[in-house]
Amino acid sequence: MMSENKSNKSQKSNSRYIRYLLLVSAALWVLWPISIMVEEGFRVDIGPLFSGRGASFVGEFFQGQGGIKFSPIEYQKALRIEAYPRLLVNSVIIAVSSVLVAILAGLPAGFTLALYKFRGKAFITYALLAMRTISPFAVLLPFFLIYGRLGLFDTYGGMAFVYLIINLPIITMMMRGFFKDIPKEIFEAAFMSGASDSYILRKVALPLALPGLAAAAVFAFVGTWNEFFYALFLTGAVTKTVSRGVWSGFSESIESFKILEFDELNAGGTLAIIPAILLSLAVQRYLARGVTLGAAE
Amino acid sequence: MRVPYIFLVPSLLIIFLALVGPVFQSFLLSLSEFSLVNPSQTPVGFQNYIGLLSDSIFWRAIQVTLLLVFGSVFIEFIVGIFLGLLITSSGPKARTWFSSIFVIPIAVAPIVTGVLWSPNSFFDDLNTLLYYGLSLGTYIDTSKPFTYYSIIMLSDAWIWAPLFMLVTVAVIRSIPKEQFEAADVMGASSFTKFQKITFPAILASPAIVVTLLLRTADAFRMFEVPYSWNFWLGQDAELGAPVDTVSVLMWKMFSSTLYDFPIAQITAMAILLLVVTLTTCALVLRRSSSLMD
Numbered sequence: 001m002m003s004e005n006k007s008n009k010s011q012k013s014n015s016r017y018i019r020y021l022l023l024v025s026a027a028l029w030v031l032w033p034i035s036i037m038v039e040e041g042f043r044v045d046i047g048p049l050f051s052g053r054g055a056s057f058v059g060e061f062f063q064g065q066g067g068i069k070f071s072p073i074e075y076q077k078a079l080r081i082e083a084y085p086r087l088l089v090n091s092v093i094i095a096v097s098s099v100l101v102a103i104l105a106g107l108p109a110g111f112t113l114a115l116y117k118f119r120g121k122a123f124i125t126y127a128l129l130a131m132r133t134i135s136p137f138a139v140l141l142p143f144f145l146i147y148g149r150l151g152l153f154d155t156y157g158g159m160a161f162v163y164l165i166i167n168l169p170i171i172t173m174m175m176r177g178f179f180k181d182i183p184k185e186i187f188e189a190a191f192m193s194g195a196s197d198s199y200i201l202r203k204v205a206l207p208l209a210l211p212g213l214a215a216a217a218v219f220a221f222v223g224t225w226n227e228f229f230y231a232l233f234l235t236g237a238v239t240k241t242v243s244r245g246v247w248s249g250f251s252e253s254i255e256s257f258k259i260l261e262f263d264e265l266n267a268g269g270t271l272a273i274i275p276a277i278l279l280s281l282a283v284q285r286y287l288a289r290g291v292t293l294g295a296a297e
Numbered sequence: 298m299r300v301p302y303i304f305l306v307p308s309l310l311i312i313f314l315a316l317v318g319p320v321f322q323s324f325l326l327s328l329s330e331f332s333l334v335n336p337s338q339t340p341v342g343f344q345n346y347i348g349l350l351s352d353s354i355f356w357r358a359i360q361v362t363l364l365l366v367f368g369s370v371f372i373e374f375i376v377g378i379f380l381g382l383l384i385t386s387s388g389p390k391a392r393t394w395f396s397s398i399f400v401i402p403i404a405v406a407p408i409v410t411g412v413l414w415s416p417n418s419f420f421d422d423l424n425t426l427l428y429y430g431l432s433l434g435t436y437i438d439t440s441k442p443f444t445y446y447s448i449i450m451l452s453d454a455w456i457w458a459p460l461f462m463l464v465t466v467a468v469i470r471s472i473p474k475e476q477f478e479a480a481d482v483m484g485a486s487s488f489t490k491f492q493k494i495t496f497p498a499i500l501a502s503p504a505i506v507v508t509l510l511l512r513t514a515d516a517f518r519m520f521e522v523p524y525s526w527n528f529w530l531g532q533d534a535e536l537g538a539p540v541d542t543v544s545v546l547m548w549k550m551f552s553s554t555l556y557d558f559p560i561a562q563i564t565a566m567a568i569l570l571l572v573v574t575l576t577t578c579a580l581v582l583r584r585s586s587s588l589m590d
Contacts, residue, residue, distance in 0.1 A: 019383065019386060019387060020391075022383055023383060023387065023391060023395050026380060026383065026395070026399065027395060027398045027399070029455070030398055030399055030401055030402060030455070031398065031401075032419075033413035033414055033418070033419050033455070034401070034405070034413060036413070036418050036419055036421075036422055037409075037412065037413050037418060040418055040421075045421070045422070045425075104307065105307035105308045105310075105311055106308060108301070108303075108304030108305070108307070108308075109304060109305050109307070109308035111304060112300065112301055112302075112304045112305055116300045116301075118300040118302075120305075121589070122582065122589065124305065124308070124309070124312070125582060125588055125589065126578060126579070126582050127312045127316060127317070128312070129578045129581060129582060129588075130316065130574060130575060130578045131312065131315070131316045133511065133514045133515060133518075133574050133577070133578055134316070134320075134518075134571065134574055135517070135518035135544060135567055135570045135571065135574060136518070136520075137518075137544060137547045137563065137564075137566070137567035137570070138319075138320055138323050138564075138567040138568065138570065138571045138574075139315070139316065139319035139320060139323065140567075141322075141323060141326060141551075141560055141563065141564055141567075142318070142319035142322040142323055142326070143319060145322075161315065162315070164311050164315055165315050165316065168308060168311050168312075168315075172308060197301040197304065198301075201304075222404060225406070226404075226405075226406035226407065226408075227406075228406065228407060228408040228520075228521050229520055229521070232548075233551075243406045243408055243409070244408075246406075246408065246409060246412075247408050247411075247412075247525075262417055262418075265412060266412065266418065269406075269409045269412055269413075272406060272409065273404065273405050273406060273409055276404045276405065276406065277401055277404045277405070279404070280400065280401075280403060280404030281397055281400070281401070281404070284396070284397060284400050287400055287403055287459075287460070287463060288460060288463040288464055288467065288508075291403070291460055291511075292460075292464075292507065292508055292511055293588075294587060294588065295507045295508075295511065295581055295582075295585040295587065295588050296464050296467075296503075296504040296505070296507045296508045296511075296585070296587075297467070297504060297586075297587040
């Protein structure tokens with residue numbers, strides 16, 4: 001009896017060790033590539049450790065030329081000398097203004113979708129779903145042609161409008177979810193008292209869903225911050241965003257990736273993902289709702 | 298109750314200006330002969346589509362896209378469910394810490410993911426270590442098709458497996474406790490409980506099905522990672538290169554002066570992709586238990 005108990009216990013602790021081993025290796029799988037980028041940004045490379053054996057090329061690819069000494073030079077360069085801060089400011093301007101417009105339009109729509117049944121509800125939901133999922137190329141060329149004609153190409157307003165394609169579905173559908181989370185009785189009581197819809201939205205629903213609104217706004221902001229495709233085609237020297245900049249170089253005129261400045265690319269990439277990661281961790285409870293627009297609940 | 302239709306007007310306006318209008322114009326463009334070099338629009342019917350379907354480069358891009366779509370979605374589905382099970386079976390403290398770590402990739406810009414998993418970055422130190430550090434005399438050759446296709450799938454799974462993890466965790470939490478209690482009374486082992494309760498619940502949940510559908514639709518427009526691999530492999534100038542997905546192919550035709558900006562053909566490709574998107578979204582709307590209630 002005693003020995004059986006003991007072996008049971010050791011089996012339990014064994015399975016606990018295996019679980020921790022799996023958790024730690026999964027964490028390593030997530031963090032390893034990011035840590036390499038951070039270290040390459042610091043010009044750290046383990047190659048020179050083995051330089052006696054001629055390690056600079058393995059396979060067909062050029063390997064980093066750094067040393068094992070940390071050098072913050074690329075980060076300093078990114079933040080001081082090059083046009084990097086400008087890219088950050090551009091991204092913030094575009095993302096914030098686009099998210100604000102999306103909130104103005106999406107908040108009442110999310111409220112209506114959450115509380116009412118009406119004809120056309122399926123159409124709006126479907127359109128928002130399609131807007132979220134559409135291949136950018138299906139709308140890009142008309143945008144390209146029209147922006148060229150209206151002079152909206154490479155302007156903050158034009159970019160903020162394009163990013164409504166990302167932000168409107170996120171804000172509307174996430175807010176719909178947050179309004180749905182509010183107990184029905186509260187709304188019933190409010191409607192019984194004869195208050196108007198806009199009063200209920202402003203004074204009843206919004207205060208209760210305010211944390212949700214913050215989460216939706218943050219999620220939409222990160223989505224716009226990370227967006228590369230529209231930025232690649234529709235921004236230029238004026239409105240170039242950070243996610244385009246980390247790829248195509250920080251200076252204004254350079255269009256293609258330069259392999260010799262790989263360290264710079266990594267430093268820029270590191271700086272670009274820090275705010276995105278911090279903001280996303282702050283709203284991690286709602287990440288699934290944000291990505292699937294609440295369809296997977 | 299009267300529906301406040303006025304609340305829908307701004308959103309509808311944006312939907313029409315940013316989605317319906319441009320898509321409609323894309324469709325019109327795809328039915329005509331049009332390029333930036335020759336901007337006079339002459340209608341040619343479905344000729345662009347017929348031309349595409351008989352173009353071997355386009356078929357090649359479709360094959361690559363399908364391979365990457367199903368490969369990545371399959372990997373992230375399996376890894377995500379595994380991570381979800383791992384997280385739910387851990388203590389509360391480990392759960393908080395590790396799930397915070399696991400969701401980090403969702404926040405990383407896809408283009409940065411292309412850099413993270415590049416031969417010069419991820420495989421630089423790894424290969425130095427394998428080749429020189431451990432003196433194995435072997436390395437991961439990222440110029441081999443099997444290797445780079447796998448890496449592209451793995452990097453997509455790196456971003457999106459956490460999404461399946463989150464959904465799996467939510468599904469497991471929603472299983473009624475009584476089921477497990479009843480199983481305990483009957484003396485079921487933890488494996489039996491997993492096999493008979495947890496696993497069927499995960500696979501049958503609409504949330505998982507909807508996530509699979511949405512991820513599939515998203516993967517069809519996969520752009521950033523294959524785009525960056527075009528540079529890593531030095532194939533950014535050739536049409537129909539091994540890692541050209543349909544989106545990358547469209548980008549190449551659009552951005553290179555070599556092809557006279559064939560806007561009509563590009564929009565035709567985009568419309569074909571759109572059919573996939575719209576079909577998948579219709580399935581999502583139908584299968585989701587939460588969108589229309």
